[in-house]
Amino acid sequence: xxxxLDIQGKLPxxxxxxxxxxxxxxxxxxxxxxxxxxxxxxxIGCWRDPRQNLNDDVLxxxxxxxxxxxxxxxxxxxxxxxxxxRDTADGVRLEELDGNLFGEYLxxxxxHALCFCNDNGSCVVASNQADDKAVNG
Numbered sequence: 559x560x561x562x563l564d565i566q567g568k569l570p571x572x573x574x575x576x577x578x579x580x581x582x583x584x585x586x587x588x589x590x591x592x593x594x595x596x597x598x599x600x601x602i603g604c605w606r607d608p609r610q611n612l613n614d615d616v617l618x619x620x621x622x623x624x625x626x627x628x629x630x631x632x633x634x635x636x637x638x639x640x641x642x643x644r645d646t647a648d649g650v651r652l653e654e655l656d657g658n659l660f661g662e663y664l665x666x667x668x669x670h671a672l673c674f675c676n677d678n679g680s681c682v683v684a685s686n687q688a689d690d691k692a693v694n695g
Contacts, residue, residue, distance in 0.1 A: 599626065605672045605684035615687065618652070618666065625652055627664070649673075 599619035607614040617628040618641075625641040640655040641664075649667035661677035675681040 602666070603670045603672065604687040606687055607674060608685055609674060609682055616664075616672070616684065618664075618672070627652065627654070 602618035
C-alpha cells in the first residue's frame with residue numbers, strides 16, 4: 559500500500575483524476591458522455607424517483623417510434639431499457655420490454671407528470687427535473 563501511495567504522489571497532475579481539474583465529478587462526466595451518445599433521441603423529460611431509499615434520476619426518450627428509459631441510480635450505476643408504450647385513459651403506460659418482476663410500470667400523464675406504479679394500484683408521482691439539467695447535466 560505504501561508503494562501505491564508513493565507512486566500516486568509522483569503522477570503528473572493530469573493523471574490524478576480529471577474531476578480535480580475540471581470540478582466535475584466522474585459520474586457527471588459519464589452522464590454527459592452518455593447523453594451525447596444518445597443525442598439523436600427525443601428527450602421526453604427527466605424525473606427523480608421519490609420512493610423511499612431511492613433518489614434515482616429517470617429520463618424518458620423516444621427514438622424511431624420506440625421508447626427508452628434511462629436510469630441513473632444514486633450509487634452511480636446506469637441502465638438503459640427499451641419500453642413498450644400503450645395509451646390508456648390515465649395516460650401512456652410504459653413497461654419494460656422484457657417485463658418487470660415486481661409488476662412495476664410508469665404512467666406518463668398529461669402535462670408530463672410521471673408516476674411510478676405497480677399492479678397493486680399503488681402510484682407515486684415523481685418530481686420533475688429541469689430539462690436543461692437532463693440535457694446538459
